[in-house]
Amino acid sequence: MAEYAGVSQASVSRVLNRNLTVDPAIAAKVRDAVETLNYSPSQTARNLVSGRSNTVALVVPDLENPMFQGVLKGLSREAALDGYRVLVADTAERVADEEEIALEARSRCDALVLVSPRMPSERLEALIARSGPAVVVNRPVSSDPAAELSVDYEFAARTLAEHLATFGHTRIAYLSGPPQAHADRQRRRGLADVAARYPGVEIFDLAAGSQVEDGYRAADALLAAGATAAIAFNDLVALGLLARLRELGVDVPGEVSVAGVDDIPLARFSAPALTSMSIPRIEIGAQAWRRLRDAMAGAPATHPLSYRPILEMRGSTGPAPESTGWLSPGRPVLRIGDGIVARYDEGTTIDSVLSPRPFLHPVTTLAGVRVTDSHPTDHLHHFGIGVVLPDVNGTSYWGGRTYVQGVGSIMLENQGRQRRDELEVDGETLVERLTWLDEREIAQLSETRTITGRPVHDAAGREAWALGWRSGLHANFGALELGSPATNGRDGAGYGGVFWRFPHWNAVVVTEDGIGEELAHGSLSPWLAVVDAERDVTVVLVQAGDDAPLPWFARVSEYLGVGPAVAWDAIRTIAEGGRLVLGLDALLVDRTVTDAGELAELARLARPVGPEAPLPPARPAPRA
Incomplete structure (x- = not known):
């Protein structure tokens, strides 16, 4: 293009980068050449020169989960305001592949967001050390607390358990999440606290998972165990449980109360509407970008940030059948x-x-x-x-x-x-x-x-x-x-x-x-x-x-x-x-x-x- 316009490559570069000091006559020649040759600059070439891709990577364990979709929406929307795009990688709950996928995504981008990673703590710490700048959602990061962005799921589980206990429920099932999930361990701590403070309340585990099908499959075991209430690992599990209970003709909440965590958009439209702990999904994504942006600018955050969920009580929970x-x-x-x-x-x-x-x-x-x-x-x-x-x-x-x-x-x-x-x-x-x-x-x-x-x-x-x-x-x-x-x-x-x-x-x-x-x-x-x-x-x-x-x-x-x-x-x-x-x-x-x-x-x-x-x-x- 420089040859066609009869100017130097440096002049072409300055015009394309909107340098206002370029002589107007030279700028006009370059713009005419761009139009005639239908030229568009190569982003790859620009990235090679600048050393930046203007993209960040988001790695999640299950992109079908609306909780993670909300984080993606907040991250993408906020990053776009600063001229960045988001590359998404889904590990499909494959813990063995998670580190490799994260490293590959980071190699193509300027920074990394890991949401609810399942890998062991020592591998996570090593990955953050190699891949910074990074933000980790829902996992502690001892080597870099500023990278930590979390939700207080211990508080969420404790609040739901107290909610059900004060409704008179004494036998409550916890439909547990993936065993390698840090958020699952947090929930268990909250439930254990309530069980210790309410001597007449029994909270027991039923293995489930994190997807709708997991809740659906757990319904029969829940009824066989004689539980009058269930706290699901997340809303997807709770919705699957509700679907199966409806098929079996079980009255919710008359016979069994059901609660979830995350308050995904579908929660309030289920039948009955699902009681859940509301998580600011979009705000978490937006905050993740702000922390990445500051870290890339050389001014990283100095402390971890944690969000406390809010109880949204709806029609799926009510008094225990025998309570009055x-x-x-x-x-x-x-x-x-x-x-x-x-x-x-x-x-x-x-x-x-x-x-x-x-x-x-x-x-x-x-x-x-x-x-x-x-x-x-x-x-x-x-x-x-x-x-x-x-x-x-x-x-x-x-x-x-x-x-x-x-x-x-x-x-x-x-x-x-x-x-x-x-x-x-x-x-x-x-x-x-x-x-x-x-x-x-x-x-x-x-x-x-x-x-x-x-x-x-x-x-x-x-x-x-x-x-x-x-x-x-x-x-x-x-x-x-x-x-x-x-x-x-x-x-x-x-x-x-x-x-x-x-x-x-x-x-x-x-x-x-x-x-x-x-x-x-x-x-x-x-x-x-x-x-x-x-x-x-x-x-x-x-x-x-x-x-x-x-x-x-x-x-x-x-x-x-x-x-x-x-x-x-x-x-x-x-x-x-x-x-x-x-x-x-x-x-x-x-x-x-x-x-x-x-x-x-x-x-x-x-x-x-x-x-x-x-x-x-x-x-x-x-x-x-």
């Missing part, structure tokens, strides 16, 4: 009989303008009819069953708009939140301690909350269940004034206290005063029933607490929500150091009852049996 009461203190569920009748949500995902707080939802009857609604379009700040007060010293724990006399309902920056400080579950009882924080994150009060659930049989032997709620509001941080829109001039809007938001039903409400919203709203009846004939459901609510009965707040025509009103038409005060106990008992019945006498009898069954246990004492939280 409150289970799983992390995300508690209430099991009565053969099913889960209530779930308790911490409420941390609620938007700040809706006053985040813990709540019960969904709540169902024994027959599975849902009796709560959450975040409905008509009132986005309604969340199942909870304690909500629209005015505590001017702060709203109701959420949404605030009623201002003479102005109306407007949005103010006055929404507080209820923060969980401690949670315990024991049989039929859940105990929670909370701090209520105002819009400035300053503690206003503390709460001790007790929620109970128990089976009930009526006089005819029909099954139902009873829910009990007690909240002690403690004025630890100063005197409290509890108000409502009604205390600020909005007639009939004295809501606030234990509030139950029902679904959109064509229901009726019944009190001692009769049937209908007009009679129920403001009634001092000790009980109130919500009756839906279409679904054949009756929920009887009974007041409890310091000043029961309070006036009932009851909405039916606009939406269906009820609860005893703490500040019906006057501000309620709690002196500093004082306490106010709010309470509600409920009986959930799968039949239609409108007779006042029978409803009164059901209300009696809703009350706790025997002397009621006192609320736990408050534990003052520090001002936030």
Whole structure:
């Protein structure tokens, strides 16, 4: 080309490399020659001159595994931003060939990424010494800690085992991975820790592997061993296990719970959706490139980096078949009989303008009819069953708009939140301690909350269940004034206290005063029933607490929500150091009852049996 253009080879090189100091006339000759000769530079020749290939090698044990595909995606995308490409090598779990494949890949590239290598540690260390710069994912590298990029799989296994143990599972199978895998050894350490801390829990091994077929083949042995739960080495194994259990007609999670590790994209689309420990696959790949880039530039990282997985609890795990009461203190569920009748949500995902707080939802009857609604379009700040007060010293724990006399309902920056400080579950009882924080994150009060659930049989032997709620509001941080829109001039809007938001039903409400919203709203009846004939459901609510009965707040025509009103038409005060106990008992019945006498009898069954246990004492939280 230099001869055709009538210039030197050095001039051609400078033009092709976009050197702006080249004489414009010479540059024009070179560009004309490039176009005429249809010339394209040889990347191989350039590599020979520069000593670089602008490629990096990724070596994985099984490219079909979506976990490794995610790492590849993150690595490729990030490297491309710096003008690099990725060469991929799959060892197909052949440990004997792994070192040779890695060396060959490195000979063609500028750097090396090894993901979950299976080779012995001494060979791995020698390989890194020969092949740097390198990054190793999921293996310790003692000779070069900066090359280490890992996931805390010990924590992942421990978290899953604790999750299943708190669901009442006492016989848990671990479907183990490749015996030479470091990640498998990490998982075993986490499982051993849980077995040591939960004396009644047995965790045993079933040989499996790392692929879908391995989980499929392990299903029969799992059932023969009498396990009620399984932790698979990874999601692929878990998905294979789910497929075989489905073929065998085994109910998941009713008979067997299944969990995996990695949270691959297919996990949430399985049937049922798979509980898994989420790993930031793409971020790991991107971080691997950043470390390689820095190492190639002569500024390597100075420390190893480890990621901690996050539990994604989905439908494939649930209570052990024989368990009952409150289970799983992390995300508690209430099991009565053969099913889960209530779930308790911490409420941390609620938007700040809706006053985040813990709540019960969904709540169902024994027959599975849902009796709560959450975040409905008509009132986005309604969340199942909870304690909500629209005015505590001017702060709203109701959420949404605030009623201002003479102005109306407007949005103010006055929404507080209820923060969980401690949670315990024991049989039929859940105990929670909370701090209520105002819009400035300053503690206003503390709460001790007790929620109970128990089976009930009526006089005819029909099954139902009873829910009990007690909240002690403690004025630890100063005197409290509890108000409502009604205390600020909005007639009939004295809501606030234990509030139950029902679904959109064509229901009726019944009190001692009769049937209908007009009679129920403001009634001092000790009980109130919500009756839906279409679904054949009756929920009887009974007041409890310091000043029961309070006036009932009851909405039916606009939406269906009820609860005893703490500040019906006057501000309620709690002196500093004082306490106010709010309470509600409920009986959930799968039949239609409108007779006042029978409803009164059901209300009696809703009350706790025997002397009621006192609320736990408050534990003052520090001002936030």
